[in-house]
Amino acid sequence: MITFKFDADKALASILYVSNILMQTKHKEADYYRVMKILYFADKSHLVKYGRPILGDDYVAMEHGPVPSKTYDMVKIVKGTSLCKDTEGYGDIFSIINKNIIPKKSPDMDDFSESDVECLNESIEENWKLTFGQLKNKSHDDAYLKACRDDIIKFREIARSAGATSEMIQYMQEKSDAAASV
Numbered sequence: 001m002i003t004f005k006f007d008a009d010k011a012l013a014s015i016l017y018v019s020n021i022l023m024q025t026k027h028k029e030a031d032y033y034r035v036m037k038i039l040y041f042a043d044k045s046h047l048v049k050y051g052r053p054i055l056g057d058d059y060v061a062m063e064h065g066p067v068p069s070k071t072y073d074m075v076k077i078v079k080g081t082s083l084c085k086d087t088e089g090y091g092d093i094f095s096i097i098n099k100n101i102i103p104k105k106s107p108d109m110d111d112f113s114e115s116d117v118e119c120l121n122e123s124i125e126e127n128w129k130l131t132f133g134q135l136k137n138k139s140h141d142d143a144y145l146k147a148c149r150d151d152i153i154k155f156r157e158i159a160r161s162a163g164a165t166s167e168m169i170q171y172m173q174e175k176s177d178a179a180a181s182v
Contacts, residue, residue: 002155002169002176004056009111011055011071012093014039016107017120019094023103026128030101032075033064034128037135040066042123044143046115047155048162051171054116059158061147064132065139069152075101 018038019030028034043053057068076082079096095102112120127135143157155176159169 002172003180004053004155004176005179006056006058006070007111008070008074008088009108010116011057011068011074012090013107013109013111014042014055014120015071015074015094015101016103016105017112017117018124019101019103020106021121021124022128026124028128030103031099032072032096032101033099033132034130034135035101036067036072036075037065037130037139038120038123038127039068039071040139041127042119043068044158044162045122046119047159047172048164048168049119050115051168051175053155054112054119059153061144061149061151061153063149064136066144066153066158 015035018035022028022030022034039055040059043055043057043059046052046054055068055071057070059066060069073082073084074088074090075096077084077086077088078090078094093103093105095104109117127138130138141161143153143161146157147153155172156169159172164172
């Protein structure tokens, strides 16, 4: 099984980056559904191009499409719908008003590689205008359809649905195996 290490700092920076761009340059509300889908498509693209996702988060096949599990947990903590307390201070970094993520800070760009920013920008550009229904339909891809509802979508399937070659999938498996043996 291919696994990656979740990067909480990069997840927070990604939430801030995407929501800031949506609000400031696209003049679009940064509803958390749209932000989570933009992150999915950015991770999917990065996975097939560079052999790793941006966030390292597991995507869960929820009713309305793939959701980055731990990243969405951060949002739920700030929304107040989580059983967990905000011990990390997420509420000092962003707030949620009417399902919109309101950044209180700028993202730390040092958290990103050039390829991370490239794929985030591409995903924003491709998806910011899409409606809820369009985002839902687009994210119900082959990887999503192969997963059981409320279960983790395999990175191998996400990469395949994006057109990854067998060589790229083998590369991802080798990187995953090497990280697990450390």
